[in-house]
Amino acid sequence: MTLNDQVPFGGVEFADNPEPRCPCVLLLDTSSSMSGRKIQELNSGLHVFSEELRSDPMAAKRVEVAIVGFGPVQILQDFVTADAFAPPTLVLSGDTPMGVAIQTAIKLAADRKAAYRTGGIGYYRPWLFMITDGAPTDDVTSATAAIKEGEESKSFMFYAVGVEQANMQRLTEIAVREPLKLKELSFRELFVWLSNSLGSVSRSHVDDTPALINPTAPNGWAVAG
Amino acid sequence: MTLRRSSTPPLQTGGPWRVDALMWRYAQACVTGASHLRSGLECQDCIGCSVLSDGTLVAAVSDGAGSAPMAKAGSAIAVSTAVGVLSAAIEAGTTDLVKSLLDTAKACAAAVRAAALENGCTPRDYAATLLLAAASRTSVAVLQIGDGVVVFKDPEKDWAWAFWPQKGEFINTTHFLTDEDAFESMQVGVFGENVQHVGLMTDGLETLALQFATQSVFGPFMEGLIRPLQQADHLLEAKPLSDSLCGFLCSERVRSRVDDDCTILIATNGSPDTLSP
Numbered sequence: 001m002t003l004n005d006q007v008p009f010g011g012v013e014f015a016d017n018p019e020p021r022c023p024c025v026l027l028l029d030t031s032s033s034m035s036g037r038k039i040q041e042l043n044s045g046l047h048v049f050s051e052e053l054r055s056d057p058m059a060a061k062r063v064e065v066a067i068v069g070f071g072p073v074q075i076l077q078d079f080v081t082a083d084a085f086a087p088p089t090l091v092l093s094g095d096t097p098m099g100v101a102i103q104t105a106i107k108l109a110a111d112r113k114a115a116y117r118t119g120g121i122g123y124y125r126p127w128l129f130m131i132t133d134g135a136p137t138d139d140v141t142s143a144t145a146a147i148k149e150g151e152e153s154k155s156f157m158f159y160a161v162g163v164e165q166a167n168m169q170r171l172t173e174i175a176v177r178e179p180l181k182l183k184e185l186s187f188r189e190l191f192v193w194l195s196n197s198l199g200s201v202s203r204s205h206v207d208d209t210p211a212l213i214n215p216t217a218p219n220g221w222a223v224a225g
Numbered sequence: 226m227t228l229r230r231s232s233t234p235p236l237q238t239g240g241p242w243r244v245d246a247l248m249w250r251y252a253q254a255c256v257t258g259a260s261h262l263r264s265g266l267e268c269q270d271c272i273g274c275s276v277l278s279d280g281t282l283v284a285a286v287s288d289g290a291g292s293a294p295m296a297k298a299g300s301a302i303a304v305s306t307a308v309g310v311l312s313a314a315i316e317a318g319t320t321d322l323v324k325s326l327l328d329t330a331k332a333c334a335a336a337v338r339a340a341a342l343e344n345g346c347t348p349r350d351y352a353a354t355l356l357l358a359a360a361s362r363t364s365v366a367v368l369q370i371g372d373g374v375v376v377f378k379d380p381e382k383d384w385a386w387a388f389w390p391q392k393g394e395f396i397n398t399t400h401f402l403t404d405e406d407a408f409e410s411m412q413v414g415v416f417g418e419n420v421q422h423v424g425l426m427t428d429g430l431e432t433l434a435l436q437f438a439t440q441s442v443f444g445p446f447m448e449g450l451i452r453p454l455q456q457a458d459h460l461l462e463a464k465p466l467s468d469s470l471c472g473f474l475c476s477e478r479v480r481s482r483v484d485d486d487c488t489i490l491i492a493t494n495g496s497p498d499t500l501s502p
Contacts, residue, residue, distance in 0.1 A: 007469075008453035008466060008469045008473075009449065009450060009453065009469060009470060009473035010473075011449060012445075012446060012449030012450060012473070013443075013445040013446055013449060014432075014433040014443070014446060014478075014482060015432065015433055015434060015435060015436050015437075015443030015446060016436075017432045017435070017436065017437045017438075018437070020396040058484065119438075120437045120438045120440075121437075122392070122395075122396030122437075123395065123396060124395050124396060124397060125394075125395050154394075203260055203484050204291070204397050205258070205260065205291050205397060205428075205429075205484070205485045205486075
């Protein structure tokens with residue numbers, strides 16, 4: 001009996017296709033009010049995010065991370081696959097041009113989707129995830145409209161998280177999805193949740209709506225209302 | 226889980242699909258994906274096959290929508306109705322195969338909707354894709370709603386696909402039999418002049434069987450699957466190969482690439498290869 005008789009399909013070759021991608025843009029407030037423990041915990045949280053993603057073999061290959069800091073608005077990290085993501089260290093800067101930051105993130109995600117399409121790479125709906133402790137210091141009218149349009153057309157998903165004295169009312173006006181308030185400075189828990197959520201999305205199959213853990217549950221990172 | 230239809234060996238009878246003593250040999254497998262195993266979900270794919278008295282191979286695969294609570298029932302109804310209705314139409318001597326395919330799709334949609342109504346569910350609860358093929362030695366007729374792919378081979382040419390898998394903008398979206406606009410997105414066609422091999426698979430195996438960048442079939446994958454079947458000396462289903470195929474789909478090699486339910490049917494109408502001693 002030959003080896004082939006024993007293992008008829010053992011030697012079948014597989015096509016070499018790129019992994020589908022799950023793009024995530026982090027919009028991070030680095031304004032001067034984020035000083036002290038806030039920026040420290042946020043930086044630690046980014047490292048946790050990177051480690052958590054890397055510990056999930058499928059997420060490591062599929063999740064792509066970009067970072068837009070504000071203000072001023074800077075692309076601190078262009079899209080990189082999670083397994084190659086080395087978090088930049090955030091430093092405090094100026095004010096809070098949230099409107100421009102949001103528009104920048106939306107464009108970043110749209111350009112990335114176009115690049116995927118050109119390369120024949122499949123992708124999941126992008127996540128735009130904003131963390132801020134204040135209120136916008138620029139005009140957010142266009143950004144608000146762009147978020148509404150993007151959510152309605154299912155182009156992306158936009159989440160806003162308020163830290164400490166963040167103006168939650170303003171965030172509610174800007175975002176379509178209800179903004180959440182970070183419980184104290186539990187950035188670590190937030191980023192564990194985010195990496196798990198992205199991991200679930202990145203392995204979701206046709207029509208799966210991945211069940212995301214409720215962040216406002218008792219052990220969660222957010223407080224409701 | 227597979228859904229099998231009892232079939233009779235091919236007879237040399239007349240009919241509009243006049244074929245010679247056609248000896249289809251096939252293998253099929255349908256396995257639960259690792260992600261469904263982890264979340265305790267059952268396999269939501271279904272598969273069905275029948276060889277008719279005139280030698281036509283009728284086969285269908287269906288993938289239930291992940292979030293649909295009755296996905297498994299939806300795919301099972303789609304497959305059993307598809308194979309049953311199309312087989313009956315061909316046995317009755319249809320001269321318009323495309324019309325028969327369209328009528329079959331309508332019957333599948335109606336059957337699923339009826340089941341939904343009976344169980345107090347919405348049709349969406351039963352959402353599933355549908356790939357249906359009727360193959361002879363001279364052509365393969367295909368109907369497709371959603372993703373997955375039907376591939377076939379002419380002995381003189383490379384492997385070809387009937388319809389490229391339909392996705393929405395995002396990789397985890399597609400069309401379902403139960404969609405309001407299912408019949409707009411449905412694709413129907415008759416292919417080939419000389420068909421020796423046929424394969425049907427749900428989307429889990431697309432990444433192994435297709436080359437996305439060039440929109441082509443990855444020949445070596447299909448060749449690797451067909452070769453043992455060509456060497457098998459069975460009538461109709463080569464059951465040991467179906468079992469091996471099942472084992473292959475559950476192997477570490479496949480699981481490291483594919484998290485999803487995997488379903489495939491491969492068939493050949495060539496004579497068994499005689500191995501040199």
